[in-house]
Amino acid sequence: MAFKDAIEIIKAAKSIAILPHINADGDAIASCKAMAAALETMGKECVIYSEETVEPRLSFLSDGITVYDGENTHYDLCLVLDCGDLDRIGERLPLLESADHVINIDHHKTNTMFGEVNIVDPKACATGEILVSVIDEMGIDFTADIARYLYVAICSDSGCFKYSSVTADTLRRTARLLDTGFDHSEITHILFDESPLNVVLMRADVTQNIHSYAGGRLRIVTADESLAEKYDLEADEVQGLVEIPRKIKGTEIAVAIKDIDGKITASFRANNDIDVAEISMVFGGGGHSKAAGCRINAESLEKAEKMIADECIKAIEKK
Ligand SMILES: [Mn+2]
The missing domain is CATH 3.10.310.30 (Diaminopimelate Epimerase; Chain A, domain 1)
Known part of the structure; x- marks a missing residue:
């Protein structure tokens, strides 16, 4: 069972590189932020490596994102989020190649299963939706911070819960996030209701x-x-x-x-x-x-x- 294998590897890893796909969107970046916040509560050292600077629309997520500059640091684990194939890793491939383990968590149905462990659920409307279950299975409590990032991820990829990819499970998982009390309307306003002139x-x-x-x-x-x-x-x-x-x-x-x-x-x-x-x-x-x-x-x-x-x-x- 991929979930159990992934959790075992994550628990054993001390240093973890977290990677979104190239041209990272709201689901990719916010999923990385949620995982980093969750893993840091377990005392893990996490670095999020993006291929490019975070786009202006998502600048509220840009704290703690490192733009990859070609370094080849060894990590115990590379956690790749929302990324369907290795082409979408871009220049960051050396990080995967030198890591002891690669876990691929994604919801693209065209995912090529490039990880050592692959948690790929095309029925999930966002990678952030899958992470609600992963973080839960790991026994980590949802802080308002973790929940807020996961909400950004799910909202981004579901067109604010409009697309047919939204299921009853999506809403049940989202309800758990809202229980932590963060300001959800602030997020939907930034994501969907404001654009520069x-x-x-x-x-x-x-x-x-x-x-x-x-x-x-x-x-x-x-x-x-x-x-x-x-x-x-x-x-x-x-x-x-x-x-x-x-x-x-x-x-x-x-x-x-x-x-x-x-x-x-x-x-x-x-x-x-x-x-x-x-x-x-x-x-x-x-x-x-x-x-x-x-x-x-x-x-x-x-x-x-x-x-x-x-x-x-x-x-x-x-x-
Ligand atoms: Mn996605």
Whole structure:
């Protein structure tokens, strides 16, 4: 049983490196923070290594996050959270290679089971949801701090409890977190109800340029460096764009394609039972059936859009 094996390894480890996936999102970062807070109550030495600085929207989580600088410190254990495959470890691979143990805790259904122990539950709406059980099984009490981080994780990945990935178990686990008494409305406000003005204006610009295919069943938006420049935004602030086409009536697949920082990436969302993880896997990506992503090898944004539109239309026609 993966749970028991993982807990044994964690209990024996003294030094623990905790790693979120590259381009860490709210679930990844907050899951790492929750685990570090929980393990520190057991006297463990924990370091959270991220691939990049925490994006501005999540700056309230950035305390105690170390941006990896190529060092190769030995750890008894590498705990990898919310990460579907080793590509998403990026430059931090030496930390995994030199650690005595690697535990992989995740909810992506495309997870490649790269750990020595793998706790992968695609039915969980967030890695933070799985961690409620892991921390519980370890006999650690939920402090308000631990609970708050887990709440951030679950909220982030469930679209504030809106997505079909939310189950009765999600809400039961979340109820236990709320029992600790932290301010949950403050968190949802930061995550969902406030954006800098220039981000709102950038999104309005993107909204004016939605490309519709298959009679509107597929809708795509795009963004490049010039958009970031026009609104004075950092690359990591040009995000959340896939929500724009996703919210339009009639959209079955929504896609946002970005050509920023020398790479072209795409985010997919499904509003029905089309599996966008399968579409993203065609391009070497992965994710969940209703939310997935990939990097595209294409000469231009236009060519990437054509490749993606073709795959999406195929999936729509197959339905
Ligand atoms: Mn996640």
